[in-house]
Amino acid sequence: MSELLNGKTLDFLYPVRSDEINWFIKYLSQKAKDGNGFGKISKDVHSRFDALMERILREHEEARKQEKGEVKDLLNILLDVSEDDSMEIKLTRGNIKAFVQEILIAGTDTSAITIEWALAELINHPNVMKKALEEIDQVVGKNRLLQESDIPNLPYLQAIDKESLRLHPTAPLIPRLSTKDCTVGGYHIPANTTTFINVCSVGRDPTHWESPLEFKPERFEGNQLDVRGQHFRLLPFGSGRRMCPGTSLGLLMLHTDRIENWMPHTM
Numbered sequence: 001m002s003e004l005l006n007g008k009t010l011d012f013l014y015p016v017r018s019d020e021i022n023w024f025i026k027y028l029s030q031k032a033k034d035g036n037g038f039g040k041i042s043k044d045v046h047s048r049f050d051a052l053m054e055r056i057l058r059e060h061e062e063a064r065k066q067e068k069g070e071v072k073d074l075l076n077i078l079l080d081v082s083e084d085d086s087m088e089i090k091l092t093r094g095n096i097k098a099f100v101q102e103i104l105i106a107g108t109d110t111s112a113i114t115i116e117w118a119l120a121e122l123i124n125h126p127n128v129m130k131k132a133l134e135e136i137d138q139v140v141g142k143n144r145l146l147q148e149s150d151i152p153n154l155p156y157l158q159a160i161d162k163e164s165l166r167l168h169p170t171a172p173l174i175p176r177l178s179t180k181d182c183t184v185g186g187y188h189i190p191a192n193t194t195t196f197i198n199v200c201s202v203g204r205d206p207t208h209w210e211s212p213l214e215f216k217p218e219r220f221e222g223n224q225l226d227v228r229g230q231h232f233r234l235l236p237f238g239s240g241r242r243m244c245p246g247t248s249l250g251l252l253m254l255h256t257d258r259i260e261n262w263m264p265h266t267m
């Protein structure tokens with residue numbers, strides 16, 4: 001993950017991104033002209049992703065042969081697992097590609113969109129912005145950037161993130177498949193039924209939240225209300241065994257990739 005997504009690699013790959021986007025736009029408009037359906041388009045995109053992953057995997061395998069003792073990234077760890085014969089479940093090459101794709105899809109837009117929502121709310125609520133900057137100035141000071149180790153001392157910043165996630169969960173509907181007949185809230189749900197938990201509407205439910213449509217981070221002050229799947233009126237990362245495994249990373253990115261690091265100290 002670090003090798004795929006660090007700043008140096010991103011800069012290095014800019015021409016590739018630019019070519020890919022241009023290719024994709026031309027490709028989509030051509031397919032639309034030809035009257036091709038989504039199935040064909042998604043197959044083509046899949047085979048391009050597969051070729052890219054194959055290239056990255058081969059580069060890793062080559063580097064592993066030369067045993068360069070560098071820090072292990074996600075792919076190296078996955079390759080270790082796939083080559084370990086003592087593992088109960090063997091990871092195939094296809095599994096590795098699917099895993100990387102899932103992490104990329106699940107881990108990037110979710111965090112970016114949450115940050116955008118939080119910033120939009122801050123811009124529209126100057127008092128909240130002011131209070132957040134005061135807290136940061138007090139804890140971090142004006143001579144350095146906010147670091148992850150500051151987060152425990154920034155409860156208001158954490159409250160802002162919780163409030164953004166309450167109002168704007170990036171996965172508003174969470175699916176679950178019933179393995180057997182059951183009853184939930186008085187409704188009979190037969191086995192093998194897909195149901196959706198409407199996280200967005202739970203987070204805005206007036207029976208659980210006072211003035212639910214207002215952006216008020218103060219509602220999280222002085223209580224333990226959390227986003228980690230234990231309080232069922234606030235489930236932006238889901239809950240239970242399929243809860244988001246990237247919750248901690250997601251929260252770290254939300255807290256640090258933020259106003260303090262984007263704005264001059266002029267407010």
Ligand code: HEM
Nearest residue numbers: 106107110111114171236237238239242243244246249250
């Ligand atoms: C603000 C950031 C994020 C939000 C709001 C978010 C939200 C979610 C939600 C709601 C789910 C479904 C949970 C459920 O079904 O109970 C999920 C699943 C998942 N998330 Fe996140 N996520 C975020 C960041 C990340 C990051 C940074 C990663 C990894 C780098 C990640 C990886 C995943 C994966 C792999 C799944 C699928 C888990 C499974 O099906 O077992 N997420 N996420």
